[in-house]
Amino acid sequence: MTSPIRSDILIIGGGIMGCASAFFLRRRGISVNLLETDLVGRQASGTNFGNVRRQGRPLYQLPLANRSIAIWRQAQALLGTDIEYLQRGHMRVSYRNRPEIAGDMERYAAEAAQFDLDLEMISGNALRARFPFLGPEVLAASLSPDCGHANPRLTGPAFARAAERAGAGVHEMCKAVSAAKVGDDFLVTTQDGREFRAPILLITAGAWAKRFVEAFGETAPLTSRGPNMCVTEPLPYAIGPSIGVATPETMESVYFRQVERGNLVIGGSIQNPTFPDEYRVYVKPENSIGQWQQMQRLIPAIGKLNILRTWSGIESYLPDHQPVLGPSAAVSGLYYAFGFSGAGFQLGPGVGETMAELIGTGATDIDLTAYRIDRFSSE
Numbered sequence: 001m002t003s004p005i006r007s008d009i010l011i012i013g014g015g016i017m018g019c020a021s022a023f024f025l026r027r028r029g030i031s032v033n034l035l036e037t038d039l040v041g042r043q044a045s046g047t048n049f050g051n052v053r054r055q056g057r058p059l060y061q062l063p064l065a066n067r068s069i070a071i072w073r074q075a076q077a078l079l080g081t082d083i084e085y086l087q088r089g090h091m092r093v094s095y096r097n098r099p100e101i102a103g104d105m106e107r108y109a110a111e112a113a114q115f116d117l118d119l120e121m122i123s124g125n126a127l128r129a130r131f132p133f134l135g136p137e138v139l140a141a142s143l144s145p146d147c148g149h150a151n152p153r154l155t156g157p158a159f160a161r162a163a164e165r166a167g168a169g170v171h172e173m174c175k176a177v178s179a180a181k182v183g184d185d186f187l188v189t190t191q192d193g194r195e196f197r198a199p200i201l202l203i204t205a206g207a208w209a210k211r212f213v214e215a216f217g218e219t220a221p222l223t224s225r226g227p228n229m230c231v232t233e234p235l236p237y238a239i240g241p242s243i244g245v246a247t248p249e250t251m252e253s254v255y256f257r258q259v260e261r262g263n264l265v266i267g268g269s270i271q272n273p274t275f276p277d278e279y280r281v282y283v284k285p286e287n288s289i290g291q292w293q294q295m296q297r298l299i300p301a302i303g304k305l306n307i308l309r310t311w312s313g314i315e316s317y318l319p320d321h322q323p324v325l326g327p328s329a330a331v332s333g334l335y336y337a338f339g340f341s342g343a344g345f346q347l348g349p350g351v352g353e354t355m356a357e358l359i360g361t362g363a364t365d366i367d368l369t370a371y372r373i374d375r376f377s378s379e
């Protein structure tokens with residue numbers, strides 16, 4: 001066997017969390033190797049809807065989301081490539097049969113303003129005039145003009161390639177099969193028999209993180225599901241913001257965005273079953289049909305369009321819908337960033353910068369208390 005490949009930091013998992021962490025670690029001059037089973041950004045980070053949305057998140061998550069959006073805004077300059085980030089707004093709408101949701105949105109807007117998230121409440125004629133395509137059931141809206149959407153297929157790889165250009169080792173088709181602490185170092189072996197060694201290990205393995213967490217004697221009740229997606233044939237480009245229904249009813253919870261090429265990308269409603277061990281998720285046709293019916297309720301004119309493609313992706317979920325983010329509670333030098341529960345694409349750049357800051361300096365201004373791994377230790 002050849003001698004281990006060494007670096008200051010080793011990362012397992014090349015989704016947006018791992019790739020952004022590698023990028024920001026290199027900006028601090030820290031040497032890093034990243035291991036990815038397949039190609040970078042191919043799982044949740046490449047199959048997601050592309051919402052770069054802050055509203056609707058718990059207030060305590062907004063400092064991290066704000067850190068992230070600052071990076072999204074300069075992503076093209078930072079990464080040297082266009083990831084199709086369009087800062088055209090994000091809007092949540094409520095239906096007439098749930099007037100309490102409009103009240104919830106008003107209250108959220110008042111509280112979120114203290115966290116630098118400005119939300120504009122729109123209803124009545126003003127809403128109809130600005131968004132005439134919305135169906136008659138829509139009552140009110142909350143618009144975040146400073147959010148937007150981006151192309152997930154481009155984003156993870158853009159961070160990985162930028163990290164590589166800055167000197168990171170990005171090892172694709174390189175599955176980690178074991179990880180252990182040996183003396184002061186972590187030793188990770190890969191399916192093709194290579195050994196990687198580093199004093200710090202960061203687990204960003206998404207829906208596959210649990211086996212590494214358990215290997216180090218900790219636990220996280222991680223599950224996975226597959227949000228349902230589809231894309232329509234193109235229309236003339238007209239709809240700037242990404243728009244979604246705010247509702248406690250899963251079936252109703254559809255959302256959509258228009259890309260500049262004109263297609264509508266649609267997500268939400270019932271999710272699909274996943275098979276992470278096989279790297280598979282199957283779209284259930286009834287989920288796509290249900291989603292489409294809800295979209296016709298939101299935008300009646302959409303019924304005339306054809307769907308070109310449906311897909312799904314394997315996303316990791318935790319019971320409180322918050323990620324695990326920060327140091328291990330059991331093993332020094334071990335860090336985690338996984339379990340983003342359907343909302344990690346927006347957070348990805350901010351998570352990368354925060355993990356690099358935490359690992360590089362030993363501290364971060366972002367309060368990570370809500371994301372501690374040991375919140376699950378008594379379960």
Ligand SMILES: Cc1cc2nc3c(=O)[nH]c(=O)nc-3n(C[C@H](O)[C@H](O)[C@H](O)COP(=O)(O)OP(=O)(O)OC[C@H]3O[C@@H](n4cnc5c(N)ncnc54)[C@H](O)[C@@H]3O)c2cc1C
Binds near residue numbers: 036051337342
């Ligand atoms: C269909 C869908 C729609 C979504 N829509 C949105 C949205 O609009 N906005 C939003 O903010 N979020 C959204 N999300 C959530 C978001 O995509 C995820 O939270 C985020 O991408 C998670 O990133 P990650 O890097 O943690 O995970 P992943 O992207 O899944 O990356 C984990 C990586 O680890 C690798 N890996 C696993 N095991 C190993 C191993 N043993 N060795 C090496 N590598 C390994 C995997 O191959 C994978 O590439 C959506 C998710 C899905 C699936």
